[in-house]
Amino acid sequence: MHRRSLLAGAAALPAAGLSAAAIAQPANARVLRMVPQANLTSLDPIWTTANITRNHGFMVYDTLYGLDAEFRPQPQMAEGHQVEDEGRRVVITLRSGLKFHDGEPVRAIDCVTSIARWMKRNPTGQKLEGALDELSALDDRRLQFRLKRPFPMLIGGLASPTNPVCFIMPERVARTDPFQQARDTTGSGPFRFKADEFNSGSRVVYERNPDYVPVPNGQPSLTAGPKVAYFDRVEWAIITDAATSAAALQQGEIDWFEQPPPEIQQLLRRNRQVVIEPIDPLPLTGILRFNHLHPPFNDKRMRQAILPAVDQSDYMAAVVGADPALYKTGVGFFTPGTPMASDAGLGPLTGPRSIDRAKALLREAGYTNQPIRLIGPTDILAPAAMTQVGGDMFRRLGVNLDFVLTDWGTVVQRRASREPLERGGWSVLYTAFSSFEFLDPAAHTPLRGNGAGAWPGWPTIPRLEALRDAWFDAPDTAAQATLCRQMQEVAMDELPYIPVGAYMSNTALRRNLTGRVPGFAIYWGIRRT
Secondary structure (H helix, E strand, C coil): CCCCCCCHHHHCCCHHHCCHHHCCCCCCCCEEEEECCCCCCCCCCCCCCCHHHHHHHHHHCEECEEECCCCCEEECCEEEEEEEHHHCEEEEEECCCCECCCCCECCHHHHHHHHHHHHCCCHHHHHHHHHEEEEEECCCCEEEEEECCCCCCHHHHHHCCCCCCCEECCHHHHCCCCCCCCCCCCCCCCEEECHHHCECCCEEEEEECCCCCCCCCCCCECCECCCCCCCCEEEEECCCCHHHHHHHHHHCCCCEECCCCHHHHHHHCCCCCEEEEECCCCCEEEEEEECCCCCCCCCHHHHHHHHHHCCHHHHHHHHHCCCHHHEECCCCCCCCCCCCCCCCCCHHHHCCCCHHHHHHHHHHCCCCCCEEEEEEECCCHHHHHHHHHHHHHHHHHCCEEEEEEECHHHHHHHCCCCCCHHHCCCCEEEEEECHHHHCCCCCCHHHCCEHHHCCCCCCECHHHHHHHHHHHHCCCHHHHHHHHHHHHHHHHHHCCEEEEEEECCEEEEECCEECCCCCCCCCCCCEEC
16 A cells, blocks of 8 residues: 555645644743654553653653663662572662652652552563562662562563553552553652643643752663753643644744654755654564454454455555665564564565455455454554554455544553443554564563453463563573564464564654654753754
């Protein structure tokens, strides 16, 4: 399928032709104005894995450890930790003087309760919970883990920026059921959320936290190092029209456009005051996610039947354009170019593509015109583009397709429903994940096969879980890589999802911004020259 040209004409409009009322007024030196990737509809980064909510979370909350660009954990809220009893006791000590936005001190019990909530939703946390005898606060600054056996991934798991992130919240907030959304946004991070100025679908505002004390040493690197906020305010303008956002960026009315589509990037490259650069040095992976709870994709044969129709190049060209240098095909279940990635089991994705073959496999699997509901967004670049390609693919397969397009916030809410189609459920969706989320099985959310505890789609794949358990106990990287090959072979058979390629995600900023920390939309370190 060719890229849609919906925005092509609008992208050519002169910036001066836009109404001043449509966009924010020029930013002053102490305010950063940007257009984020999507609307912010959930404020709880434990309840959802939506990246926009993760980005919000890193503004408002802090973590015990951060992860640097070399994927090494570094102390953040923690002063450090001690490991005793041959790895079965770990004591973490907090830095002194940490405060929540309401002025209350950060205590070890806040951390204990936050970790307990996170463990219910995060893949590494779920594994950690099974290894725990006790998690407790020794006093206001020290918390301890007593483990049944050593858990080498403990500190790395607390540091991981993979959704859901182990953000530290006040005890009263962290006691919220992890499967219910918390509404209180009190954190201890470098910015405070301005609830009085929040207008979902229009505007999100953060103010610099004057009481935040950054880590005293190191360099900003992914989520590690000093989180120095150089702006007093960060304002997100929710603008769904890419041409309007591009015009605002060119006029200096916004400073940052997080995810401009390819045709808009071509326009912006002609402006000397705008810089286009990769937001993440590694590629992001797109996925086609099945709902394993309800027909037709609760049947493995139905999932397998789709494989011959999936052309990764179609999906990736829709996201980033036709230049093959901007995307990768032959992509499996781990981030391309990293140690756990391989071509194991990928034959069904790399062989000849055939809609007719997929149709025949659907008939052999027993498909008899059962409804298939594809849900997807219109207002976030990669999922929207992949959803359009997916809609075209399913139409060519001749299935009974119910194609439901809404805003991204509605998709995030709706994908959490486990109801059947007749009660508003879904069959399939498309989304994308950051590079660090697919590095290995530890925090690889959609590669779990733990049924009701899994990410939306809820696959039950005991073989995948057994290999994941073995990966945690593997003695070295080579053994881990072998297990990841086996996991990929199982995943290609069971299909918790289908990888649809990987792409380089570009972001657009005014040239007078420097110090942006690569990885995702990070708001410390960045400043105006």
